[in-house]
Amino acid sequence: MISSNLVPAARQVFLLLSNNCTPRIMHLFNQISAAAAHLGDSFLLYHQTEAVLPAALNSNNSFSFCDNILTGLHYLPVSATLIPGNNHFPLLHFYRQHPGYDFYWFIEDDVRFNGPWENLFNYFTAQPGQPDFISSHVRRFDEEPNWYWWNTLQHVYTFIPLHLRIRSFNPIYRISNAALNCIHSILYADKWRGHHEVLLPTLLSLEGLHIADFGGVGQFVPEGCMNKFYVDDHCDVFGAINAGTMRYRPLIENLQHADKLYHPVKE
Amino acid sequence: MDESNEWTGFSIFSPRKEWPRLLSELDIFFNAGPGSGLTELRIIEFNYLYGSNIRVFGLPVTGQRAALARHLQTLLQDTLGMQVMPALHPKIPTGNTTALAIRVLLSDVIMAAFQHEAVDDEALFTMVICLYLTLLKKDKTAMALMLTDTDPVGFMEDPVKNRKQLEAEYARNKGLLCEMKNDIFRNSETNRPDWLQEWITGYEAITGSMPAGSLPAIYRTTVYLIMKQLGPAGPLMLQAEYFIRKIAASETVSL
Known part of the structure; x- marks a missing residue:
């Protein structure tokens, strides 16, 4: 059911990132498309690794990219491959060719929502103060100082003090047009680079944009959202998220809680 | 597109020892020269990408974007003989x-x-x-x-x-x-x-x-x-x- 509080003027796009076009992935994509149809468009953000596109894909339902975006966008990657660290490149590639949406949802193909996806999409569409960036496990440096990727946020000559840095966990996030414009500018004109899980929350927050958490715990969780759309747990001493419903690993097989996000789910 | 955030920007390449003179010229341009009636706001950044340079961004008065860019370019290139490059990204990413x-x-x-x-x-x-x-x-x-x-x-x-x-x-x-x-x-x-x-x-x-x-x-x-x-x-x-x-x-x- 569509809430009456939804902001119909906000045009959103829902991007499912995958390098597969299996029936399982297409089923997930169709689920998301159907749930989001009243809010905007959906595309399979397809990582093309072979010469020929799968027959099921076309320009109406997919946006394909190759590894050449690591150099072709004129940003500085943190590694020679999409993973680790450069997963924001496909989204920025899409944004630069489709700059007309108000909000962009980015969803990796091993994320699941144990309930109707529209519950998640509608909830954040209806929020009065729309954050520019909503993700999971948003933490400041001093909360998890041993996290491995902090120091990937780098510039060719200057430096952001450590106590200003923020991390997030980004298998799924929503980001505004203004935030993407900001990140594009910083990567393209200023040549910052970093793992997206430190680069996005840190730079957006420092530029004065509003960042928030889907659920879990911590200072970035909006009022009433504590553990709402995922259940958070303590990470280990190195900042690795190995528990909770949104985690780095191990794989999740049983989705126990209703209306919660899960990652990584391999079926 | 938010036209209100369309700035005119240039990177002015010059050695740091020339920056005081350049800043003086920019100050005159924006406060008493042709830029004064054309500019709502201006932002200055010291930058070193591709060589030492000053980035100057001007938010034009409505309808004056082309005029501001023209006057600024005339000052920098023709009058001061500086090497300039249009800003790579004309929108100032300020969140608030x-x-x-x-x-x-x-x-x-x-x-x-x-x-x-x-x-x-x-x-x-x-x-x-x-x-x-x-x-x-x-x-x-x-x-x-x-x-x-x-x-x-x-x-x-x-x-x-x-x-x-x-x-x-x-x-x-x-x-x-x-x-x-x-x-x-x-x-x-x-x-x-x-x-x-x-x-x-x-x-x-x-x-x-x-x-x-x-x-x-x-x-x-x-x-x-x-x-x-x-x-x-x-x-x-x-x-x-x-x-x-x-x-x-x-x-x-x-x-």
């Missing part, structure tokens, strides 16, 4: 009006400080320290944030050696740093350079009526913008942070 106000204030301070003084690492370092200390004076929360357990040297390649060097540098400069802090914290305007007074007054005007809860975020954004607009080299910024933490911690009680 407070951040924009701070960017404009920092530009005013840069203009005031460096029209008559050489831009070198020592001058930039002093300026970063003074601007940063003002934030700590303004807000006790900022002081607390600064004094968290975060170790600014933690990620350096040889933290022990670097900490030793930083400590030695700090010991050499402690007297001067205390003097700077006392001057800023004690509200004594004597001997204070004009640009510093402009910063203190301007920052108070921007943040004075803001709720206390919003100040930590403004503090963080301001530190970032100081780094972004003054462009201190990484080691310089690290040294500044190290010094400020030391001076903030050691002298708080006596003030």
